[in-house]
Amino acid sequence: MNDYLEDLVQMKLFSGIAPEEIAELLDCLQARRVQYGSGEMIIEECSRVRKFGVMLSGHARSIKWDTSDRVIILTLLEKGSEIGVLLAAQPEKESPVSIQAQDNVTVLMIPYDRVLASCARACPKHDRLLRNYISIVAEKGLVLHERIDCLLKPTVREKILTYLLRISCEQKNDSFQIPLNRNAMSEYLNIERSALSRELSNMKRDGLIDYHLNSFTLNRNSKFL
Structure with missing residues (x-):
């Protein structure tokens, strides 16, 4: 995971956290790196999501199928994009969308309950991570609003x-x-x-x-x- 520390420092989830602290934090969070091939589903519609991810490489898309079996692209994802942030916060709900890799994708997957769990050392970096997570959730809500605004236009x-x-x-x-x-x-x-x-x-x-x-x-x- 050390190969990605320079990238992680630039990502919103780890904003304000030093590289050496990120390395400790990843161990505390039980984060792991997962590879997906082109066309593979990272999250499937109707599944329950208990982990969220940060894309370390590659491209993906959030999609749905309409009643005519036509693909509707909701969002495009790239290096640095978060995956399943809203879904992981509501693990009892089924995912209304699928996340599909468009090429070879590497994702840092993090169990949501590890973010909420109290750190044994009460470290400031864990508190900063939680604040960053909440900020990302708020931003995702605004993005969804922009997306809906676009789709609702009559012409x-x-x-x-x-x-x-x-x-x-x-x-x-x-x-x-x-x-x-x-x-x-x-x-x-x-x-x-x-x-x-x-x-x-x-x-x-x-x-x-x-x-x-x-x-x-x-x-x-x-x-x-």
Whole structure:
């Protein structure tokens, strides 16, 4: 696990905790590293989750299937992303989503009850970890709110604009890269691929946006924006 200490220091769960303290903390938490292959389920829908994870490498996605057996992408996960934080806090509830590895993934898995357990040494680092965990839970709630806000938009154009405006805000630039190809973008926005392509062309024609592949530019001066 020492190979990952430099990475863990940068992750929100271990914010404010020194590398040497993280090493001690991982032992106290009984954390372990788990490997997943491409397409493998890290968490399955309807399962009960008692451990949460932090991605050390690779890419994954949180997904559901609709009544037509179509995949809906809820969130995209990468190195540093947390997995199952909300689910582990409610282990009696079944998971409403699946988490699927998109390539070879390494996850640091931590039993939730070890985070809540009182440290025998009453160490400040354990208290800081719990505070970080609560902060992450609050942040996840806000992300879910943004996701729902996007899905509830009544038109294809509004869904696309809501998503693009959020990415622009996150990257603090009107010109930005999105992490999704067109297939993934249509799944994420829960709209047909053909409808997405058609509306993107219309938005470009109307002067709202310009784009090439995954590069987008928002025209803030457009009367349609």
